[in-house]
Amino acid sequence: MSQMNKVIEMKGITKAFGNFKANDNINLDLNKGEIHALLGENGAGKSTLMNILSGLLEPTEGEIWVNGKKVQISSPGVANELGIGMVHQHFMLVDKFTVTENIVLGKEKHRFGFMERAVSEKEVKELSDQYGLRVDPRAKIQDISVGMQQRAEILKTLYRGADILIFDEPTGVLTPQEIDELMDIMQALVNEGKSIILITHKLDEIKKVADRCTVIRRGKSIDTVNVAETSQQELADMMVGRSVSFKVDKQPAQPKNPVLEIKGLTVKEKRGYDAVKAIDLEVRAGEVLGIAGVDGNGQSELIQAITGLTKVDSGTITLSGKNITNKKPRQITETGLGHIPEDRQRYGLVLQMKLEENMALQTYYQKPFSKHGFLNHNEIKQHAKKLIDEFDVRTPSEEHSAASLSGGNQQKAIIAREIFRNPDLLIAAQPTRGLDVGAIEYIHKRLIEQRDHGKGVLLMSYELDEVMNVSDRIAVMYDGNIIAVVDADKTNEKELGLLMAGVPLERAHAELAESSGKEKETVANQK
Amino acid sequence: MLTKNNDKLTNLMVPILSIILGFIFGAILMLAFGYNPLLAYQVMFDGVLRNPFFFGEALRQATVLTFTGLGFAIAFKAGFFNIGVAGQVLVGWISAVWFALAFPDLPRIVLVTLSLGVGMLVGAVWSAIAGYLRAYFGTNEVIVTIMLNYTALFVTNYLIRAVISDGGNTTDRVGPNASLSVGWLTSLTNGSRLNAGLFIALVVVALYYVFMTQTTAGFELRAVGLNSFASTYAGMSAPKNIILSMFISGALAGLGGAIHGLGTFGNIFTQSGLPYVGFNGIAVALLGLGNPIGIFFSAVLFGILDVGSGFLPNRAGVPDEMAEIVIAAIIFFVGANYLIRFLLDKMKTKKTVTEGGE
Structure with a gap:
């Protein structure tokens, strides 16, 4: 490959924060027109490296070459001039502005101080047509879907003349369909001559779109490989530094009495319509019940109702034989519920508080953590130390704020806190969202462990793989109903996919039988 | 632990620097209007601290x-x-x-x-x-x-x-x-x-x-x-x-x-x-x-x-409103503590850089 084709070369990049090297002699090069994945665990140094490339941080050592010239990227403005644009994980958009207004923000076309909205809208329209980024230039950001918002974010970088696009974990917030669309968009972008760096820890995405992949671990670059010549297993092992198992190791479940019984549960959504429609559901001790379904089919409301965060409209919820319908969260927790919430930073932790305080967030009022209304800081500290140790939460100390932990360790801290209370029922909502394979493996193991200790586990996830791997039975939610409950070892991705799309079980069976016939036909025809 | 102590130090430095900057700002203003800031501050503090009644x-x-x-x-x-x-x-x-x-x-x-x-x-x-x-x-x-x-x-x-x-x-x-x-x-x-x-x-x-x-x-x-x-x-x-x-x-x-x-x-x-x-x-x-x-x-x-x-x-x-202006300036600098933290950070990095160079 000739030197001219390299649009970016980062050579021997080191970034030190005090004694800690976030990047240690990392090399990365990006060819013109390629999608280059940057793979690494949470905290491996991906973001630091990309912040250096986009001018937010200056490297302690090392050189950056762009289009064959050595450059100093001292500010985001310089990166912009060099044609480097970042599509942020958390979108940098003004909610109340339209798509066009957001895209041209800071570069507004104007005449005598008046914004030329029509001209800008036309430009945005042209740009979005050119790259196949479907988006309504006049829609307000707050009114459009997350996928659409991301397209606006991509258009923003393109509008600023970016030729090199950095996607920072772009799929974390997207639905499966939106992920597919994004993959197509990325292909379209490289076809138009753009080059892409894709930061991710999702291996299937790398396999799907990336040409090459650079793996970094603990701040060091491990290797750069051609994606076509490597397997997901190899990538995962390289990233984690040991052999990772995707398959969750577990014995068949030995379910006993139900710990959670839900009868005729109806929950209204904020705007007043029924989000959960008269459902019945049972979780037994010693089993993992998975809830599958596309985001927004009532799963969140169901969990919020069980945990007491939302009002139940009608029906009953019984936990360990006690009626907990419309009880307060504290009473429900005390009855025997552990809850790993869907949004860990919003619900799971008070980020600014110390880790030790977070570890006692639900139990601070009980002995031994307090007595007669006075906290026992020593007990709280010892408790936190024990959990940190036992659950391998990586933190400099229990006195650091929860915010200073990486996402994976924040989640470990929550899991530690919830499991340690030894609840009869553990609800895990999206427990591995945004985490790397090492952390995912760990969390799945812990869930199974709870099950094997004879506890009930309710796992809600939008990741089909996760639901299938961890659960013993799977309830599929569609439009507020439980459309079917199937055994995990007697179902498959296709059947669940149809159920998630609202196709009833019998019809799903029929369709599957038919399509498997058809598929054979197509394969035969192609040959 | 080191960073924690530093944080505490920074937290203490912000209000102290705010106060100093507030007094400097007041002094500049007094100079601009032809008053003697040193005399003014001396009068204020002497008047209060050296007199039991006013200190009370x-x-x-x-x-x-x-x-x-x-x-x-x-x-x-x-x-x-x-x-x-x-x-x-x-x-x-x-x-x-x-x-x-x-x-x-x-x-x-x-x-x-x-x-x-x-x-x-x-x-x-x-x-x-x-x-x-x-x-x-x-x-x-x-x-x-x-x-x-x-x-x-x-x-x-x-x-x-x-x-x-x-x-x-x-x-x-x-x-x-x-x-x-x-x-x-x-x-x-x-x-x-x-x-x-x-x-x-x-x-x-x-x-x-x-x-x-x-x-x-x-x-x-x-x-x-x-x-x-x-x-x-x-x-x-x-x-x-x-x-x-x-x-x-x-x-x-x-x-x-x-x-x-x-x-x-x-x-x-x-x-x-x-x-x-x-x-x-x-x-x-x-x-x-x-x-x-x-x-x-x-x-x-x-x-x-x-x-x-x-x-x-x-x-x-000096008109007594000047004291109000000093108070206002102190509050301004407390509110602008981002600025002060930024300055403190700059000073710190400079220090580490020179230390590293030695």
């Missing part, structure tokens, strides 16, 4: 500011901007004076305790109105407390004219049994109005610290203020804590008002505007960075500035 007065002012500062701070910790401290001071003030006038013959210890208690309670309830509206109806506490400030002002003025006095602008003075004065304190400060309120303030500073750091109620308050979602998830009641924080906030402000009434003035008179000890309490809390001990010291500084400014016109030929 400064501490008396600091006493009330400590209450308003703590009052603002506790609501702020729970996530509220209680701009209604001034109004809460006023209702606490009038209630305490009124009660003391109504029962002049109770034994002194009983009368003082009850008068202060009434002032505190009325302030608390007044403030809890805003908390209640916020907790159950989501109204903005800033707007509600501003409105309550005006309500407090005009209701107080009406009560003074129409109910407590005979159409006058001043009430009678409270009897000796409601006085907060302490003989030895008065003689020690050459007859200043410094009173037992100072000791109450010091006790409250200690209680505040213990409440916030050592009790489960303080833990809840902090958690709800930082993240009400996570607190609800963890089984705390956000509405309860919202109302509680505003209740305590108003109680502290009301107690400050009651001490102002019984200790400073001994009566209440119609006001043309809201008492500025209320608004300066916000500044005191911000300068003290919400730490009770910090709040006490910043209250003392503000008390000195306040009393010292009285010397400016006669002894330095």
Whole structure:
């Protein structure tokens, strides 16, 4: 490959924060027109490296070459001039502005101080047509879907003349369909001559779109490989530094009495319509019940109702034989519920508080953590130390704020806190969202462990793989109903996919039988 | 651990630098208008610190500011901007004076305790109105407390004219049994109005610290203020804590008002505007960075500035508004603490770079 084709070369990049090297002699090069994945665990140094490339941080050592010239990227403005644009994980958009207004923000076309909205809208329209980024230039950001918002974010970088696009974990917030669309968009972008760096820890995405992949671990670059010549297993092992198992190791479940019984549960959504429609559901001790379904089919409301965060409209919820319908969260927790919430930073932790305080967030009022209304800081500290140790939460100390932990360790801290209370029922909502394979493996193991200790586990996830791997039975939610409950070892991705799309079980069976016939036909025809 | 100590140092440096920058800014302004800033500052501090009477007065002012500062701070910790401290001071003030006038013959210890208690309670309830509206109806506490400030002002003025006095602008003075004065304190400060309120303030500073750091109620308050979602998830009641924080906030402000009434003035008179000890309490809390001990010291500084400014016109030929400008500049630099942290960071990196180069 000739030197001219390299649009970016980062050579021997080191970034030190005090004694800690976030990047240690990392090399990365990006060819013109390629999608280059940057793979690494949470905290491996991906973001630091990309912040250096986009001018937010200056490297302690090392050189950056762009289009064959050595450059100093001292500010985001310089990166912009060099044609480097970042599509942020958390979108940098003004909610109340339209798509066009957001895209041209800071570069507004104007005449005598008046914004030329029509001209800008036309430009945005042209740009979005050119790259196949479907988006309504006049829609307000707050009114459009997350996928659409991301397209606006991509258009923003393109509008600023970016030729090199950095996607920072772009799929974390997207639905499966939106992920597919994004993959197509990325292909379209490289076809138009753009080059892409894709930061991710999702291996299937790398396999799907990336040409090459650079793996970094603990701040060091491990290797750069051609994606076509490597397997997901190899990538995962390289990233984690040991052999990772995707398959969750577990014995068949030995379910006993139900710990959670839900009868005729109806929950209204904020705007007043029924989000959960008269459902019945049972979780037994010693089993993992998975809830599958596309985001927004009532799963969140169901969990919020069980945990007491939302009002139940009608029906009953019984936990360990006690009626907990419309009880307060504290009473429900005390009855025997552990809850790993869907949004860990919003619900799971008070980020600014110390880790030790977070570890006692639900139990601070009980002995031994307090007595007669006075906290026992020593007990709280010892408790936190024990959990940190036992659950391998990586933190400099229990006195650091929860915010200073990486996402994976924040989640470990929550899991530690919830499991340690030894609840009869553990609800895990999206427990591995945004985490790397090492952390995912760990969390799945812990869930199974709870099950094997004879506890009930309710796992809600939008990741089909996760639901299938961890659960013993799977309830599929569609439009507020439980459309079917199937055994995990007697179902498959296709059947669940149809159920998630609202196709009833019998019809799903029929369709599957038919399509498997058809598929054979197509394969035969192609040959 | 190292970074933690550094953080603490930075936290201490921000208010100190704010104060220094505030004084420098005031000096530049005085120079620009042809005044002598060194003389002005000397006059202010000499006048207060070298004269027991004026030092006593400064501490008396600091006493009330400590209450308003703590009052603002506790609501702020729970996530509220209680701009209604001034109004809460006023209702606490009038209630305490009124009660003391109504029962002049109770034994002194009983009368003082009850008068202060009434002032505190009325302030608390007044403030809890805003908390209640916020907790159950989501109204903005800033707007509600501003409105309550005006309500407090005009209701107080009406009560003074129409109910407590005979159409006058001043009430009678409270009897000796409601006085907060302490003989030895008065003689020690050459007859200043410094009173037992100072000791109450010091006790409250200690209680505040213990409440916030050592009790489960303080833990809840902090958690709800930082993240009400996570607190609800963890089984705390956000509405309860919202109302509680505003209740305590108003109680502290009301107690400050009651001490102002019984200790400073001994009566209440119609006001043309809201008492500025209320608004300066916000500044005191911000300068003290919400730490009770910090709040006490910043209250003392503000008390000195306040009393010292009285010397400016006669002894330095500087208009006393200059002291107000210095106060305003200090508050500005506290508010701009991002700037100061940035400067401190710069200084630190320079240091490490040079150290690294050696």
